[in-house]
Amino acid sequence: MSKEQILAGLEKAVVAGKKDEAKKFANEALSSGVNALEAIDQGMIKGMNIVGDRYAAHEYFLPQVLLAADAMYGALDVLLPHIPKDQLAKQIKAVIGVVEGDVHDIGKNIVKTMMTAGGFAVQDLGRDVSPEKFIEAAKAHDGGIVAMSTLMTPTMDGMKMVMDGLVESGLRMKCKTIIGGAPTSQEFADDIGADFHAVNAQAGVAKLKAAML
Amino acid sequence: MADTMNHIERDVASLQDKPVDRLTTYPLAMGVARRCVGDGTMTYREWASDPKKFAAGFIAGQKYFDHDWAIGLMDLSVMAGDLGAHVRMDEQNTPFVDQAIVHDPEDYEKLRVPDIKKGRSHVLVEGTGMFVEALGSQVITAAFLEGPLLALTQTASAEKVFMDMVNAKSAVHAALKTMTDYDVEMVKAFSALKGKPAGFVWDYLWGNYSCLGDQQYEEFEGKYARGLNELVGKEGMANCIHNCADLPHLETQVRAWKPAIYSMAYYPLIPGSPSAKEVIGKGYADNSLIAGTIDPQLFVRGTVEKMEQTTMKLIQEVKTAMCAKGLHSRYCISSGCEVPPSVTTKLDNIKKCVDTVKQYGQIKC
Numbered sequence: 001m002s003k004e005q006i007l008a009g010l011e012k013a014v015v016a017g018k019k020d021e022a023k024k025f026a027n028e029a030l031s032s033g034v035n036a037l038e039a040i041d042q043g044m045i046k047g048m049n050i051v052g053d054r055y056a057a058h059e060y061f062l063p064q065v066l067l068a069a070d071a072m073y074g075a076l077d078v079l080l081p082h083i084p085k086d087q088l089a090k091q092i093k094a095v096i097g098v099v100e101g102d103v104h105d106i107g108k109n110i111v112k113t114m115m116t117a118g119g120f121a122v123q124d125l126g127r128d129v130s131p132e133k134f135i136e137a138a139k140a141h142d143g144g145i146v147a148m149s150t151l152m153t154p155t156m157d158g159m160k161m162v163m164d165g166l167v168e169s170g171l172r173m174k175c176k177t178i179i180g181g182a183p184t185s186q187e188f189a190d191d192i193g194a195d196f197h198a199v200n201a202q203a204g205v206a207k208l209k210a211a212m213l
Numbered sequence: 214m215a216d217t218m219n220h221i222e223r224d225v226a227s228l229q230d231k232p233v234d235r236l237t238t239y240p241l242a243m244g245v246a247r248r249c250v251g252d253g254t255m256t257y258r259e260w261a262s263d264p265k266k267f268a269a270g271f272i273a274g275q276k277y278f279d280h281d282w283a284i285g286l287m288d289l290s291v292m293a294g295d296l297g298a299h300v301r302m303d304e305q306n307t308p309f310v311d312q313a314i315v316h317d318p319e320d321y322e323k324l325r326v327p328d329i330k331k332g333r334s335h336v337l338v339e340g341t342g343m344f345v346e347a348l349g350s351q352v353i354t355a356a357f358l359e360g361p362l363l364a365l366t367q368t369a370s371a372e373k374v375f376m377d378m379v380n381a382k383s384a385v386h387a388a389l390k391t392m393t394d395y396d397v398e399m400v401k402a403f404s405a406l407k408g409k410p411a412g413f414v415w416d417y418l419w420g421n422y423s424c425l426g427d428q429q430y431e432e433f434e435g436k437y438a439r440g441l442n443e444l445v446g447k448e449g450m451a452n453c454i455h456n457c458a459d460l461p462h463l464e465t466q467v468r469a470w471k472p473a474i475y476s477m478a479y480y481p482l483i484p485g486s487p488s489a490k491e492v493i494g495k496g497y498a499d500n501s502l503i504a505g506t507i508d509p510q511l512f513v514r515g516t517v518e519k520m521e522q523t524t525m526k527l528i529q530e531v532k533t534a535m536c537a538k539g540l541h542s543r544y545c546i547s548s549g550c551e552v553p554p555s556v557t558t559k560l561d562n563i564k565k566c567v568d569t570v571k572q573y574g575q576i577k578c
């Protein structure tokens with residue numbers, strides 16, 4: 001199988017949300033000597049960007065996006081161990097999570113997927129994440145990106161607690177912070193001192209790329 | 214300006230789009246109304262676990278706020294909890310499912326309709342009957358329940374259900390059939406109450422274009438919801454729908470299903486999210502009373518002045534749109550989603566919203 005065929009197969013598998021296919025092409029890439037980073041960039045991420053565009057255009061909906069993300073992570077699990085450490089070190093580190101008291105994580109997962117596709121090294125803290133955990137994770141990366149999500153109004157205060165914690169720990173100037181989720185707004189981001197607010201995953205990634213890459 | 218109609222006269226006229234003294238109003242202040250009971254210290258857990266306390270919240274809230282309607286929303290984890298999912302019940306806030314019970318496709322088929330005479334299903338039904346008996350002569354009342362797809366996503370986790378719509382379709386349908394059977398039992402229980410609500414509100418949250426397209430929505434909710442909508446009518450209650458998601462399926466949920474009331478939110482930052490003006494302008498208020506769309510977080514974070522300004526702005530937007538369409542009253546000034554039940558929600562803001570509609574809600578085209 002040619003390199004072009006492998007990359008196209010990887011792209012198609014992600015677009016179609018076929019995890020087994022995506023893993024198969026990822027393994028094929030490695031056994032054929034295709035650079036893992038190139039397989040990620042030119043196959044998998046290309047596919048995920050198509051999915052993102054189709055979702056934004058309401059051609060794809062949540063089931064297709066979630067399956068595509070699952071396929072992408074399946075392939076990523078195969079390819080990531082084969083990327084040289086110095087290449088990985090160049091990636092901008094990001095932590096993402098749903099703030100404490102909230103377990104709604106579909107939106108966060110989509111943002112995580114699109115951030116990964118956008119070239120960021122994303123650490124997923126999960127859901128119901130305490131401010132302390134956000135701060136600890138940011139400290140471990142010595143800054144980077146802190147991305148927070150919530151779907152509920154009462155838990156929005158958790159975002160402010162994270163922002164306050166970043167200031168108190170001296171990390172604020174080393175971080176770019178972004179918030180999202182249905183009840184959040186640019187006004188709220190301004191109120192709590194977050195750098196960015198985004199209404200969807202693609203807008204968020206675009207803002208982060210413009211600021212960081 | 215003083216009211217010249219009582220609540221029920223105004224409600225009935227609005228449902229029929231007849232002239233009214235002013236628009237109706239109902240900030241969705243359900244759980245938060247427990248703070249109007251007694252010394253104001255009732256916890257959410259107490260309110261959502263005892264029918265008498267659940268009813269007491271609505272009764273005290275009505276006395277304090279003087280709403281035009283009373284709708285028995287508890288929260289969206291009632292059915293999931295009684296199906297066996299673990300619900301994290303914070304003392305003063307909306308509870309939520311933190312441990313789903315579907316891990317494999319086979320688990321969908323193991324779901325069984327619980328005994329609705331137990332658990333929070335019982336609290337919801339009995340409590341609704343109690344507040345309807347107390348308030349039914351003052352305002353139009355309605356029961357509130359999760360639709361089948363929402364009940365399933367709460368029970369099994371939304372992400373899993375959405376992926377299994379493709380990977381394990383027949384298992385998802387088996388579970389949706391169980392959820393529908395559960396809903397049917399609940400509708401009949403509400404209908405059999407001595408304090409029978411006049412209306413029944415379904416939460417059909419997943420009918421939105423951020424999550425599902427028309428075809429998938431029809432397959433995974435539409436075909437179940439239509440039967441439930443009809444059942445509500447057969448049981449002698451007015452069928453109503455609440456959907457606080459962005460980009461709602463208005464053609465299906467309003468135009469095709471023709472609910473008596475359609476309650477919705479507005480997300481100004483999301484491209485294509487329909488405003489009150491657009492919803493009225495496109496004819497969705499021609500047959501259904503539309504309710505919305507004040508941002509619920511304003512009740513927590515806004516000042517009383519900001520609350521008044523926002524309510525006045527929505528009233529003006531609605532008036533202008535209704536006059537342009539030749540409508541008289543088929544809009545209720547409401548919050549887009551439930552007013553947060555937390556202790557930080559400002560009761561004065563809820564009162565201000567209601568009072569602002571009383572003062573400025575008159576429609577004269």
